[in-house]
Amino acid sequence: MATTTLERAYSIGKVSEATGCKVETIRFYEQIGLLPEPERTEGKQRRYLASHIDRLRFILHARDLGFSVEAVRELLKLAADPSAPCEQADEIARAQLAAVRAKIARLMDLAEELERVADGCHGGRIADCRVIEVLAEHGACSHGGARYDDGR
Amino acid sequence: MATTTLERAYSIGKVSEATGCKVETIRFYEQIGLLPEPERTEGKQRRYLASHIDRLRFILHARDLGFSVEAVRELLKLAADPSAPCEQADEIARAQLAAVRAKIARLMDLAEELERVADGCHGGRIADCRVIEVLAEHGACSHGGARYDDGR
DNA sequence: CATAATTCCTCTAGTAACTACAGGTTCAAG
DNA sequence: CTTGAACCTGTAGTTACTAGAGGAATTATG
Known part of the structure; x- marks a missing residue:
């Protein structure tokens, strides 16, 4: 199946460093469905791509502005469909x-x-x-x- | 023992009405030690005195001003000792x-x-x-x- | 006074949005 | 190959309540 190259993918610790978001919070966002499940190594460790980091930054920025998690969920859904009206x-x-x-x-x-x-x-x-x-x-x-x- | 007259003592519902504080919240404040345990009827229902209502109003006002429960606890302790310095x-x-x-x-x-x-x-x-x-x-x-x- | 309606009781679990363990694997460096 | 750091899952704690179940007590009505 679509197994992306895990070379040059980030560990959760690197993502944490890159975004300033705690490791536990990253896992938490995955758990509640804000972040998609990333690929795993054979040993079941998460390996992220740059797209995950972008998405996480989006989430962090929105949360920082005080949007609730539910609002962020909505915004992410909207962002996924660029042709939809932005009302x-x-x-x-x-x-x-x-x-x-x-x-x-x-x-x-x-x-x-x-x-x-x-x-x-x-x-x-x-x-x-x-x-x-x-x-x-x-x-x-x-x-x-x-x-x-x-x-x- | 010091069984106060339960005639003319308020039920929890009356206290709720008098203060605007929900019944559950009153019980909660008792549970966490902000309100002292009131007397009970034979059937174990709470009967409050005017002093309870005053204390509850103090709590509600402080919470309303954004003081944390812990801060309120401190303030109540201080209020109990009028001769202490108010620093x-x-x-x-x-x-x-x-x-x-x-x-x-x-x-x-x-x-x-x-x-x-x-x-x-x-x-x-x-x-x-x-x-x-x-x-x-x-x-x-x-x-x-x-x-x-x-x-x- | 009997019954019905209301209020009350305790206890448990749920809310938001994480944070913090415990107890065990896996990875990367030397 | 052996450490030690980073990672894993799963559970429980945080704040300040709120909501519900299931049942007992009180109050109002006939």
Whole structure:
């Protein structure tokens, strides 16, 4: 069958070095189907081609931008078909952008409150510590309202 | 022994209602030691006092501000001793603030790149889709450099 | 008061996206 | 041919919950 030349193919360690992705993570991506199974040596060790490295870099870059593994899976599927319309890819990217913006907004609110909290505190006793005090107050914030997904 | 009057104590469902925290989460917080075990009815159902609700609100507020469960545990310990100096509480809050600011910075970078990515894409074909293209390029970004903790 | 509906109980497993072993092979260098 | 490094599989741990099974207790209704 299509046994590619294993000479000049990369071991998993080399791929790790080349991409900065941990060995375990590479195996993990294979396990969840993001990376295709590479050829193996007779002793069952993985041997990768340059195409695997390209694909892995794509994955890493997307993950780095905060795309979920599922989103990456979609993007890879789309990338595989160059003649398809790119609406979907666009949509995924825009959804991600919206999510990132939402997280930023939420975190800015947090930062503001934390600043207030931390600023009141300069080496006194717990008894009059702003940090504890503010956390104990429930007036300002949502509980009990409904809880919502927090952006951590 | 010190069996408090269970009349006028709240069921777990009431506590959930009062705080907006799910029943399962309340039990979970007990399990990991954030909430003390409440009294039980003869039939082993939990009955909470107002103090439990206060403590739970403290926890929820802190979690809402992004403090980790471990940080919350620390804060609760500190809050229990009003005569202790408040340096530690201060430190925890400042660390949290720094973490939040770091996440914001990182997410702003992401948003910027995502904007560039999404803006180039207006209903063409995948073959010349910016989204896919940018992800496939590895020049601009860190791989392979070392990976670092991403702020998701 | 009897029954039905609701709430509660414990325990286990699942989520995301990896990371970290343990215990054993295989490979490449000397 | 013998090390020692790199590799293998498989399982369990991480964070902070969430969801479900299967059954008991409580509360509401007739």
